[in-house]
Amino acid sequence: MRVLVTGAAGMIGRKLVARLVGDGTVAGRDITALDLHDIVAPAKPDARFACDIFAGDLSDSAQIATLIGRSPDVVFHLAGIVSGEAEADFDLGFRVNFDGTRALFDAIRLSGTCPRVVFSSSIAVFGGPFPKVIPDEFHTIPLSSYGTQKLVGEALLTDYSRRGFMDGIGIRLPTICVRPGKANKAASSFFSGIIREPLNGKEATLPVPRSVVHTHASPRSAVEFLVHAAGLSGEAVGPRRCLTMPGVAVTVGEQIEALERIAGNDLAALVRDEPDEAVWALVKNWPTRFEAKRARDLGFEAETSFDDIVRIHIEDELGGSL
Amino acid sequence: MRVLVTGAAGMIGRKLVARLVGDGTVAGRDITALDLHDIVAPAKPDARFACDIFAGDLSDSAQIATLIGRSPDVVFHLAGIVSGEAEADFDLGFRVNFDGTRALFDAIRLSGTCPRVVFSSSIAVFGGPFPKVIPDEFHTIPLSSYGTQKLVGEALLTDYSRRGFMDGIGIRLPTICVRPGKANKAASSFFSGIIREPLNGKEATLPVPRSVVHTHASPRSAVEFLVHAAGLSGEAVGPRRCLTMPGVAVTVGEQIEALERIAGNDLAALVRDEPDEAVWALVKNWPTRFEAKRARDLGFEAETSFDDIVRIHIEDELGGSL
Numbered sequence: 345m346r347v348l349v350t351g352a353a354g355m356i357g358r359k360l361v362a363r364l365v366g367d368g369t370v371a372g373r374d375i376t377a378l379d380l381h382d383i384v385a386p387a388k389p390d391a392r393f394a395c396d397i398f399a400g401d402l403s404d405s406a407q408i409a410t411l412i413g414r415s416p417d418v419v420f421h422l423a424g425i426v427s428g429e430a431e432a433d434f435d436l437g438f439r440v441n442f443d444g445t446r447a448l449f450d451a452i453r454l455s456g457t458c459p460r461v462v463f464s465s466s467i468a469v470f471g472g473p474f475p476k477v478i479p480d481e482f483h484t485i486p487l488s489s490y491g492t493q494k495l496v497g498e499a500l501l502t503d504y505s506r507r508g509f510m511d512g513i514g515i516r517l518p519t520i521c522v523r524p525g526k527a528n529k530a531a532s533s534f535f536s537g538i539i540r541e542p543l544n545g546k547e548a549t550l551p552v553p554r555s556v557v558h559t560h561a562s563p564r565s566a567v568e569f570l571v572h573a574a575g576l577s578g579e580a581v582g583p584r585r586c587l588t589m590p591g592v593a594v595t596v597g598e599q600i601e602a603l604e605r606i607a608g609n610d611l612a613a614l615v616r617d618e619p620d621e622a623v624w625a626l627v628k629n630w631p632t633r634f635e636a637k638r639a640r641d642l643g644f645e646a647e648t649s650f651d652d653i654v655r656i657h658i659e660d661e662l663g664g665s666l
Numbered sequence: 667m668r669v670l671v672t673g674a675a676g677m678i679g680r681k682l683v684a685r686l687v688g689d690g691t692v693a694g695r696d697i698t699a700l701d702l703h704d705i706v707a708p709a710k711p712d713a714r715f716a717c718d719i720f721a722g723d724l725s726d727s728a729q730i731a732t733l734i735g736r737s738p739d740v741v742f743h744l745a746g747i748v749s750g751e752a753e754a755d756f757d758l759g760f761r762v763n764f765d766g767t768r769a770l771f772d773a774i775r776l777s778g779t780c781p782r783v784v785f786s787s788s789i790a791v792f793g794g795p796f797p798k799v800i801p802d803e804f805h806t807i808p809l810s811s812y813g814t815q816k817l818v819g820e821a822l823l824t825d826y827s828r829r830g831f832m833d834g835i836g837i838r839l840p841t842i843c844v845r846p847g848k849a850n851k852a853a854s855s856f857f858s859g860i861i862r863e864p865l866n867g868k869e870a871t872l873p874v875p876r877s878v879v880h881t882h883a884s885p886r887s888a889v890e891f892l893v894h895a896a897g898l899s900g901e902a903v904g905p906r907r908c909l910t911m912p913g914v915a916v917t918v919g920e921q922i923e924a925l926e927r928i929a930g931n932d933l934a935a936l937v938r939d940e941p942d943e944a945v946w947a948l949v950k951n952w953p954t955r956f957e958a959k960r961a962r963d964l965g966f967e968a969e970t971s972f973d974d975i976v977r978i979h980i981e982d983e984l985g986g987s988l
Contacts, residue, residue: 434829471905481805485824485906492825496818502807503814507756583793584807 346377348411350402350448351422353382355523356464359567360420365391371418371460371575381411382423402444405451412451418574419461421448427468427490428530434489441493449500453509461501461512462573465586467559469495469516472629479635480588487629498586505578505585513573514586515644518634521560522657531626535560538596539603539654542614543662551620554597557632561591561646562656569644576642590636590646592653602650606658607666668699670733672724672770673744675704677845678786681889682742687713693740693782693897703733704745724766727773734773740896741783743770749790749812750852756811763815771822775831783823783834784895787908789881791817791838794951801957802910809951820908827900827907835895836908837966840956843882844979853948857882860918861925861976864936865984873942876919879954883913883968884978891966898964912958912968914975924972928980929988 347370351357361380368375377394380386385399400407402423423444424430430437445463452459468491469484486492501512523536534551535558541548561569569589581587594602604612636644647653658664669692673679683702690697699716702708707721722729724745745766746752752759767785774781790813791806808814823834845858856873857880863870883891891911903909916924926934958966969975980986 483803483805485908486821487828487905489825489829492821495821499808499814499817499821503811506809507811583809586807 345373345375345417346379346414347375347418347420348379348381348414348416349420349422350381350411351424351464352380352386353384354422355525356520356563356566356570357382357386357422359563360422360570361386361389363567363571365389365395367571368392370571373417377414379411379414379416381407401440403439403447405447408447408451412448412455415455415457417459419448419452419459420464420570420574421445421461422464422570424464424493425490426530427466427488430490430493431488437489437493441490442496445493445497446500449504449510453504458508458511460574461510462570463497463501463512463514464570465494465498465514465516466491467516467518467588467631467634469498470631472631474631477633477635478588478631480638502583502585506583511578512585513576513578513581515569515573515639516586516588517566517569518559518561518589518591520563520566521653522661523563524657524661531623534623535596535599538599538615539657542603542611543607543658543666545611545614547614547616549616549618550596551618551623552596552627553619553624554595554600554617556596556627557593558596558630559591559593559632559634560650560653561589562653564656564660565591565646572644580642584638587639587642587644588634588636590640590644591634592647592650593633594650599650602654606651606654667695667697667739668701668736669697669740669742670701670703670736670738671742671744672703672733673746673786674702674708675706676744677847678842678885678888678892679704679708679744681885682744682892683708683711685889685893687711689893690714692893695739699736701733701736701738703729723762725761725769727769730769730773734770734777737777737779737781739781741770741774741781742786742892742896743767743783744786746786746815747812748852749788749810752812752815753810759811759815763812764818767815767819768822771826771832775826780830780833782896783832784892785819785823785834785836786892787816787820787836787838788813789838789840789910789953789956791820792953794953796953799955799957800910800953802960824905824907828905833900834907835898835900835903837891837895837961838908838910839888839891840881840883840911840913842885842888843975844983845885846979846983853945856945857918857921860921860937861979864925864933865929865980865988867933867936869936869938871938871940872918873940873945874918874949875941875946876917876922876939878918878949879915880918880952881913881915881954881956882972882975883911884975886978886982887913887968894966902964906960909961909964909966910956910958912962912966913956914969914972915955916972921972924976928973928976
């Protein structure tokens with residue numbers, strides 16, 4: 345069957361593509377063709393099946409018509425403007441995350457093909473104040489334009505699935521940690537930085553108190569969530585098509601303790617507390633713990649400790665040793 | 667100040683216009699101009715201030731540019747395709763309720779004027795299964811395209827208000843009862859029909875069990891909600907800009923008992939039980955009771971008994987007596 349991945353050049357997209365190419369199957373069926381799309385051309389993988397590469401803007405209707413005209417059986421819709429950029433550039437965020445997602449979903453609707461669509465949503469659909477543990481039935485009132493755009497994507501996916509235009513599953517990713525590569529400008533960047541940088545022998549700054557609680561899943565789990573969602577029974581999920589993914593809820597202090605256990609005191613000591621009021625003002629309104637009961641009941645699994653998250657980073661990004 | 671009402675020819679729109687014309691003020695300020703818009707030309711009221719009439723499609727961008735170009739200080743956005751029609755005609759519902767609302771909000775955004783926008787949303791943003799009493803923080807997963815479109819309107823209003831493009835308040839109306847006029851094809855029509863028809867000496871059919879619980883507010887309350895929302899402090903409401911309105915939660919049996927108390931046994935006996943599986947299949951998934959704590963705390967008030975709702979219908983629609 346044919347699989348389409350949007351956002352295939354992104355961090356998660358690249359790992360998903362590697363997984364699909366390695367497995368050769370998804371949702372219990374053989375992959376016979378893989379279409380990869382992103383704003384910049386994704387790398388062409390070395391696969392046993394045809395891989396076609398598409399570069400362009402997701403809000404370009406001709407591009408979308410081409411992609412959906414190829415009748416994918418499974419669509420992984422990962423493309424999007426990230427939260428910080430969507431907040432800084434209102435027009436860009438709405439054009440890509442809102443109009444682009446709608447255009448993709450409408451092209452699917454009008455194609456009459458009803459593929460499985462796995463949509464990467466985000467816990468940014470939630471806005472504080474929060475209860476201690478956020479239940480699956482907690483309302484979604486975003487406090488960012490990015491969260492708003494993801495929420496609209498979820499609403500369309502839910503209605504289009506109910507009407508039989510597509511067979512969608514939305515997965516709300518927690519913070520993905522440890523992000524490989526360079527630090528980015530996201531306010532959440534430090535959650536990965538305080539692990540990644542010391543493991544590379546570099547200093548990392550911590551802008552928030554060590555008591556901050558946050559929920560994490562590894563990039564490997566993120567890919568597993570996507571692949572698992574592709575194979576779920578839509579009937580088992582029911583009309584509530586968007587699921588909050590599980591993760592590991594820990595304090596920043598516990599993150600650093602895990603680093604210490606695995607990499608030793610010297611590396612963990614490279615984390616330097618450097619309070620930043622601007623970052624703290626954002627982070628203190630972020631969700632902390634999720635119940636994620638429905639997702640767990642449907643077989644989604646994340647790591648069970650932050651130690652595992654550190655070890656996965658060492659295995660997948662550092663060749664297995666320090 | 668200038669006030670714009672979209673959907674001004676509808677049942678609630680007409681009552682709102684009469685109220686605004688009668689009061690001559692809203693949100694504590696004198697009305698100096700009133701612009702009325704609907705798909706069919708609203709009646710021109712006899713007012714002490716200028717009233718201009720506009721007829722056209724809300725998804726017509728030139729029309730919206732004209733309306734917002736007049737720089738209204740308060741916008742009551744009531745226009746929309748009703749739930750049954752939005753479900754039957756996917757394109758029409760999305761064009762008017764989704765694109766039309768977005769176009770209106772974007773015209774406001776680009777005008778730089780930041781008016782108070784009162785958006786009539788609906789309890790259709792909620793989808794079952796429900797807890798016994800739906801709390802304010804219950805998630806909004808609609809089971810209709812109409813509910814989806816209202817949810818998207820809420821999400822845009824919330825984000826646009828957070829960003830300072832408008833000063834929006836969304837009010838989720840419960841079922842409005844007793845609706846005057848003829849029965850319509852909405853599945854909810856019987857909730858009004860079983861009161862309105864007997865009061866006119868006519869038979870009414872009841873398609874669902876008398877044990878069904880539902881929440882109602884009178885048309886007079888609906889207008890009061892809108893007017894109250896126009897005058898609320900945005901800061902007091904906070905970032906969660908959409909509020910579930912209060913109402914009277916009663917069984918259908920209790921509705922009929924109220925009719926009996928006020929109009930006598932003979933008229934109440936005109937309600938004939940005639941189970942309709944198709945209607946029941948819909949109604950049994952509808953929300954029953956709401957906590958509506960935030961709205962009550964912010965001063966929104968509904969009737970306290972269904973007797974009041976029957977009396978208001980007699981006063982406002984039947985000249986005060988049977």
